[in-house]
Amino acid sequence: MRSAALGGPDDFARLFLARLRPGRDGWITAGLTVVLVAVALGASALLLTLTGASPSASADAIWTGSLANTAGWTTTLLNAAPLLLVALGACICAASGTFNIGQEGQVLIGGLVGAFVGLRLALPGPTLVVVVMLAAAVGGGLWAALSALMHRFRGVNVVVSTLLMSFLAIQLVTFTVSNPWLLQESPQGSSGIADTQSNPLPSNALLAHFGEYPSLQLNAGVFIALVAAIGVVVALSRSRWGFKVRMLGLNPRTAKHAGVRVAALGGFTLALSGAFAGLAGGLLLASPVSTNRLQAGLSDNVGWDGLLVALVARNRPLVAIPVAFVFAMLRAGGDFLSATGVPSYLVDIVKALLVLAFVVPPVLIDLYRKRRGAQPSAAPAAPAVPKKMEAAA
Numbered sequence: 024m025r026s027a028a029l030g031g032p033d034d035f036a037r038l039f040l041a042r043l044r045p046g047r048d049g050w051i052t053a054g055l056t057v058v059l060v061a062v063a064l065g066a067s068a069l070l071l072t073l074t075g076a077s078p079s080a081s082a083d084a085i086w087t088g089s090l091a092n093t094a095g096w097t098t099t100l101l102n103a104a105p106l107l108l109v110a111l112g113a114c115i116c117a118a119s120g121t122f123n124i125g126q127e128g129q130v131l132i133g134g135l136v137g138a139f140v141g142l143r144l145a146l147p148g149p150t151l152v153v154v155v156m157l158a159a160a161v162g163g164g165l166w167a168a169l170s171a172l173m174h175r176f177r178g179v180n181v182v183v184s185t186l187l188m189s190f191l192a193i194q195l196v197t198f199t200v201s202n203p204w205l206l207q208e209s210p211q212g213s214s215g216i217a218d219t220q221s222n223p224l225p226s227n228a229l230l231a232h233f234g235e236y237p238s239l240q241l242n243a244g245v246f247i248a249l250v251a252a253i254g255v256v257v258a259l260s261r262s263r264w265g266f267k268v269r270m271l272g273l274n275p276r277t278a279k280h281a282g283v284r285v286a287a288l289g290g291f292t293l294a295l296s297g298a299f300a301g302l303a304g305g306l307l308l309a310s311p312v313s314t315n316r317l318q319a320g321l322s323d324n325v326g327w328d329g330l331l332v333a334l335v336a337r338n339r340p341l342v343a344i345p346v347a348f349v350f351a352m353l354r355a356g357g358d359f360l361s362a363t364g365v366p367s368y369l370v371d372i373v374k375a376l377l378v379l380a381f382v383v384p385p386v387l388i389d390l391y392r393k394r395r396g397a398q399p400s401a402a403p404a405a406p407a408v409p410k411k412m413e414a415a416a
Contacts, residue, residue, distance in 0.1 A: 119268045
């Protein structure tokens with residue numbers, strides 16, 4: 024009886040396959056995406072040809088720098104971890120109906136707070152790296168929380184404030200590493216001239232790593248990002264808090280009537296998004312393969328690329344994992360491509376074209392739906408008059 028009520032294995036298989044079927048709109052979206060990706064790749068090849076570069080040689084250089092050997096895999100995976108963390112924070116914000124575009128500055132502030140703690144605290148063993156990571160997350164979260172407070176008490180648009188605070192973060196980091204009483208590097212060499220960067224972090228403030236060059240080398244940041252992705256998926260889909268966040272994103276008025284503290288929850292998700300970006304800054308700072316110094320260029324567009332990862336993944340945390348890997352591959356291969364003489368901005372153009380190829384199809388489908396639904400339907404036919412009423416008339 025129980026198996027009949029629940030269905031046998033064949034019923035479960037049919038149900039699973041039914042959930043995988045994308046439907047008519049899904050097939051159209053997939054087809055448009057394939058076509059636009061092909062167009063984006065063709066346009067990229069044309070740009071490379073016009074600049075005097077060989078498209079096949081450029082593709083081979085990207086492959087060599089990203090996936091052709093263990094060194095390329097190492098670079099790609101190390102780039103993927105901070106991108107995924109930034110994208111996860113953007114997915115949380117989008118689920119609540121908030122759009123945070125200040126991740127670039129939040130990454131920098133996370134690196135700033137992490138560097139300050141790592142250079143000023145003398146903690147034993149691996150305790151220091153844990154504190155550095157937590158401090159970086161708190162720093163990015165508090166920086167984003169400022170935008171939430173400005174929106175709450177002054178009505179400042181979140182998109183505008185998070186964007187403008189990214190430029191303020193760059194100036195703040197530059198000021199910090201340019202003053203010896205803050206985090207400027209101690210004078211080195213006979214010239215006694217200090218650079219606009221901090222001293223390197225102590226060895227016990229760096230993330231643990233596995234493997235040695237030329238073999239595959241990973242650090243704990245990759246595992247932190249993967250665990251964070253699983254946590255975000257579970258929290259958004261299986262928890263009461265995630266249900267409130269999704270309800271807030273779908274309809275704030277309904278969420279308010281249901282007892283959700285709309286302003287508090289929206290501000291918290293914005294701060295949480297900044298915390299993920301700040302943690303990404305901590306990974307960039309404490310990675311064993313980096314300089315481990317705070318610099319104004321520490322973020323290196325990780326915040327912007329992480330936001331693009333979330334857009335391409337359509338704000339789905341699980342989908343963000345492979346998308347982050349693809350963007351990390353482009354970053355790693357792009358650095359190798361630049362060494363061959365091809366301008367690095369061409370890689371940015373390729374990424375922008377691919378983003379459009381993945382983002383435009385669902386937008387076109389939605390516009391088509393709205394236009395089809397807005398078309399006036401045919402005038403209803405006049406109701407037939409019964410014969411008895413005609414006779415009475």
